[in-house]
Structure formats: structure tokens, C-alpha cells
Amino acid sequence: MKSQELKLLIILFGQLLAIMDIFIINVSIPSIQRDIHVSNGDMQLIIASYLIGFASFLITGGKLGDVYGRKKIFIIGLVVFMLSSIICGLSSNSWVLIISRFVQGISSALMSPQVLSMIQMLYPAHEERTKAMGWYGVTIGLGTIAGQFLGGYFSSLHIMHEAWRLIFFINIPICLLAIVLGLKILEESKTTGTAKFNVSGVVILVLGLFCFTYALTSSEQGQFDGKSIFLVLSSIALLFYFIKNQRNRAKKNQSYLIDFTLFTYKNFNLGILAVSFFFIMLDSYFYILSVFFQEGLKINPLDSGEIIVFQGLGFILASVFSTKLIVRFGKKILIIGLLLIISVLIVQAYLFTEGVSWVLLYALLFIHGVGVGSIIPSLANIALAGIPKDLIGNASGVYITFQQIAAIIGIIMIGSVFYYFLGEKPLVANYQKAFEMAISSNIVCLFAVIIIIAKVPDHILPGKNKYD
Structure with a gap:
């Protein structure tokens, strides 16, 4: 090796x-x-x-x-x-x-x-x-x-x-x-x-992110109350102060935690936006799918996990082979992958009903995984391409932070859409309607990612023809 x-x-x-x-x-x-x-x-x-x-x-x-x-x-x-x-x-x-x-x-x-x-x-x-x-x-x-x-x-x-x-x-x-x-x-x-x-920047930032993520994870469990609202407001105040503090320290040539010149790179901003919308979609999809399978379609937890494994297999396969296509055709492959995910979500919304064929479940989850696997590796590539070596660690930390927080936000926001249409005493038809509306929200996020990817400069993910 x-x-x-x-x-x-x-x-x-x-x-x-x-x-x-x-x-x-x-x-x-x-x-x-x-x-x-x-x-x-x-x-x-x-x-x-x-x-x-x-x-x-x-x-x-x-x-x-x-x-x-x-x-x-x-x-x-x-x-x-x-x-x-x-x-x-x-x-x-x-x-x-x-x-x-x-x-x-x-x-x-x-x-x-x-x-x-x-x-x-x-x-x-x-x-x-x-x-x-x-x-x-x-x-x-x-x-x-x-x-x-x-x-x-x-x-x-x-x-x-x-x-x-x-x-x-x-x-x-x-x-x-x-x-x-x-x-x-x-x-x-x-x-x-x-x-x-x-160190002072670390304390302020960690407190701000801790308050925000703790409030979000609490509300994910249906506990969004006065304490959660207070934590979110505290988080906003702390993060606002952090940004102001970091800018002042940079002007005075003092040590700082985040170099805001990162946000002068167009591809970094586009990568952050793309990964945020994508993970709002992705983690909320898995959360809702698990509830829908077990409570709506009455599939037991072990079988639900087995079905979702097929999504992972598609993900792994696409992660390997899509890179060759991206090297050849550039960002067009990402747009095709996003359109594939949208298409399979539409099919799932209409075909995931009581008595659905297991073969169909496996196939549609596998195709969904292929779409996801063709996207995720390149989102990080977009965000970090061309970032100077002295900023790369900073950029990586900011990128994954946005990814993780977006995942939690997605579970809460799109999960709320799902439970709103589910109602208090849901029947199978209510689960179907709630799933369709949540999937519609996911599709809106994916169209936002397509628009963002289309704006990525060609030199960030060039196809082979760019070198000819």
C-alpha cells in the first residue's frame, strides 16, 4: 500500500x-x-x-x-x-x-x-x-x-x-x-x-453552541418550552458577541478563533449553504422514515433497520464510483444526483403504503442511497477547495459545525411538519399524508441545493474537458 x-x-x-x-x-x-x-x-x-x-x-x-x-x-x-x-x-x-x-x-x-x-x-x-x-x-x-x-x-x-x-x-x-x-x-x-x-473565544463560542444545540436536542424530544427559548436567545446573544469580539481581536492583531476571511471565499459560502440545506433534508428524512415504517406501516424495528441498510449500501457504492464521474463531468453529476434523490422521494411518497413490496422498499432505499452517496463527499470538496493551508483546519471545523446543526434543525423543522399533519390520534391515512408533506419539505431543500450547486464556479469542480 x-x-x-x-x-x-x-x-x-x-x-x-x-x-x-x-x-x-x-x-x-x-x-x-x-x-x-x-x-x-x-x-x-x-x-x-x-x-x-x-x-x-x-x-x-x-x-x-x-x-x-x-x-x-x-x-x-x-x-x-x-x-x-x-x-x-x-x-x-x-x-x-x-x-x-x-x-x-x-x-x-x-x-x-x-x-x-x-x-x-x-x-x-x-x-x-x-x-x-x-x-x-x-x-x-x-x-x-x-x-x-x-x-x-x-x-x-x-x-x-x-x-x-x-x-x-x-x-x-x-x-x-x-x-x-x-x-x-x-x-x-x-x-x-x-x-x-x-481561550476566551473558545469559552464564548462553546457556550453559545452548547446552549443552541442543547435547546434543539431538547425540542427534538418535544420539550421546547420556556427554558429552550431562553437558551436559544442566550445562544444568539453569545454568538453575536463572539463575532463582534473576534472581529475586534483581528483588527488589533490579537489571537482569534475564527478567521472571517474564510467567508470571502465564494465556494466556501456556497459549500456551507449547500451542506446545510442537504443535511436539513437528510437527517429529517431518516428520522421520519423510521417513525413512518414502524408506526405507520407497522414494520418491526429489526426489519426497519435491515431496509435502511440497503440505503447505506447504495451510499457506499456511489461514493466510490461517482468520484470518477465527477472528475470527468464536474458539477453536472451533482445536479443529476440531486434530481435522482428528488425523483425517488416522489416515488416513495406515493408507493410507501400498507402492504408495500419488500423488494420495492429495498430498491427505493438503495437508489436513494446512490443519490446521497454521489453528493456528500463533493459538498466538502466545494467548501474547502482553494482554502489556504493556514485556514484549512478552521474551515473544516466551521463546515462540520454547520452540517451538524443543520441536521438537528432539520429533524425539528421537518419533524414538526410531519407531526402537524399526523394529528393526535393518527390512522394509517394520516401517516401517509404526514409522510407526503414531510417529503415535500425535503424536496424544497433539495431544489435549494441544486440552485446553490449551479452557482459554484466551474473551476471548483472541473470536468476533464476543463483540462483539455
Whole structure:
């Protein structure tokens, strides 16, 4: 294996862990609740705490890599992820699990921006970077599938008492392998200069993002009350102050956390907008699909998970093969992929009814996965193309932060549309109507992505003809 490919494999271990542990706990919920006596409210916090820690520290993680070294922060992230996974697996009560899951999220936020940054550093040429981003997409697909599969598999084992603890212990050998190889093979890279780390900026930003994501994840569970409104308003005030503070520090040549010159790059702004609309669609789709399958079509959880695996298979396949097409035809492939997703959503809205054929479910989810897999890797490529090396970690952190927050917003906004049309005492017809209206909202988001992609300059994702 070439040195460059081995380095890519090592850093993708970090992305695999970050994605896998978002999903791995979901199927294990009943087992965890039974064994350590966790209430429904605490279980929701266990799930949400990882996402809150992840989203709140992504920008900080990216900046840490820029200032102190991307390899160093990546390895630290792996070590903290492994230690927090061990504590998760040994947890004897809900609060230990909530706190250790929060720390897991923070460690994922240390790793993920370094993954995107190091891919940009390893593959500066457009064609090679596009292929590498295809493997980045494959990793996301594998993490999604592995998380759901391993969560169900370990929770159903009878070889040990409380077998669900293995969903956290499985991270240990992966982390150890990545740490050992990373220390030996990865090369260090960081921003040149002696800029200090802006600690006060971190505190303000993390508090602002924490308030916002905590309020959103609470409202996702139907708890949007006075406390949530207060947290959102506090978050807006903190983030507004953060922006003003960072601009003033930049003018005075003091250290800062976000370099706002990032937003002078047209492709970065378009990439941020595109990934936001796309993830508003994508995560809300999975959330609503799970509810619709189990409550509307009365498909049991195990079979629902099996159906969604076909989506992941399509995602992985497209992540590999679409990169060759993008290198040849440029952004036209993204627009075709988006139109494919829109088409399959329309078909799903009309054909996903009681008694629907299992073959049809598998086929339509697989095609949906093909569409999604052809899009996600290139959205990061659009946002980060041409960003200077000294800004790449910062840009990666901002990009993934928008992605994660958009995902939560999508679940809340489009989930609210779904539940509005569902009503209080829903029948099968109500589920069908609610699903159709939610899918319509998803399609609006996808058309917004098409408009944004059309505005991306041709040199950002050039086809082969651009080099002729």
C-alpha cells in the first residue's frame, strides 16, 4: 500500500468512529434502560449529549489543529475517545454515561476537522482529492451501517451479562490501531507562525453552541418550552458577541478563533449553504422514515433497520464510483444526483403504503442511497477547495459545525411538519399524508441545493474537458 493511501486509511479511522458512535447506541436503548435503570428522559440525554459535545467543539477542534498540529490533535482525540468509550462501557448509572458520552462527542470534534484538513493537505490536486473524498463518503456510509448493525448485534448476545457494553468496548482496538499507526506514519502539519490560542473565544463560542444545540436536542424530544427559548436567545446573544469580539481581536492583531476571511471565499459560502440545506433534508428524512415504517406501516424495528441498510449500501457504492464521474463531468453529476434523490422521494411518497413490496422498499432505499452517496463527499470538496493551508483546519471545523446543526434543525423543522399533519390520534391515512408533506419539505431543500450547486464556479469542480 502506498504511503499516501495508508495515511488516508489511518485518518479515516477517526471519521469511522465519530459516525459509528452516533448510531451505535440507538438499537441498544432497551437493554441499557433495563440494566442500569435509565429513565426515558435520561436516555434522551445520553443520546443527545454526544451530539451536543460534537457540535459545540468542532470549530475549536479545527483551530487547535491549525495552531498545535493536526496530527497531535488527531491522536489526542483518539486517546480521549478510547478512554471515554471505556468509561461508557463501565458506566453503572445514567449520569456517568451522559457525561462520558459528552466527552466522546468532544473527542470526535477533535478528530473530525483534522480528517478533512489532512485530506486537503495529502491530496492538493483536484482529481486525487476527489477520489479521496469518495473514500471519505464510503467511511460515512460504513459508519452508519456498522453503528446500527453492531448496536443490534452486541445487544442481542448472550455470551455475557449486559452485552450492550460491547458497543463501547469495540472502539478500543480500533483506537489503539489508529493511535499506533498514526504516531508512526502520519506527518505533522500546522499553521506557520506563533499565533496563540484564543481561550476566551473558545469559552464564548462553546457556550453559545452548547446552549443552541442543547435547546434543539431538547425540542427534538418535544420539550421546547420556556427554558429552550431562553437558551436559544442566550445562544444568539453569545454568538453575536463572539463575532463582534473576534472581529475586534483581528483588527488589533490579537489571537482569534475564527478567521472571517474564510467567508470571502465564494465556494466556501456556497459549500456551507449547500451542506446545510442537504443535511436539513437528510437527517429529517431518516428520522421520519423510521417513525413512518414502524408506526405507520407497522414494520418491526429489526426489519426497519435491515431496509435502511440497503440505503447505506447504495451510499457506499456511489461514493466510490461517482468520484470518477465527477472528475470527468464536474458539477453536472451533482445536479443529476440531486434530481435522482428528488425523483425517488416522489416515488416513495406515493408507493410507501400498507402492504408495500419488500423488494420495492429495498430498491427505493438503495437508489436513494446512490443519490446521497454521489453528493456528500463533493459538498466538502466545494467548501474547502482553494482554502489556504493556514485556514484549512478552521474551515473544516466551521463546515462540520454547520452540517451538524443543520441536521438537528432539520429533524425539528421537518419533524414538526410531519407531526402537524399526523394529528393526535393518527390512522394509517394520516401517516401517509404526514409522510407526503414531510417529503415535500425535503424536496424544497433539495431544489435549494441544486440552485446553490449551479452557482459554484466551474473551476471548483472541473470536468476533464476543463483540462483539455
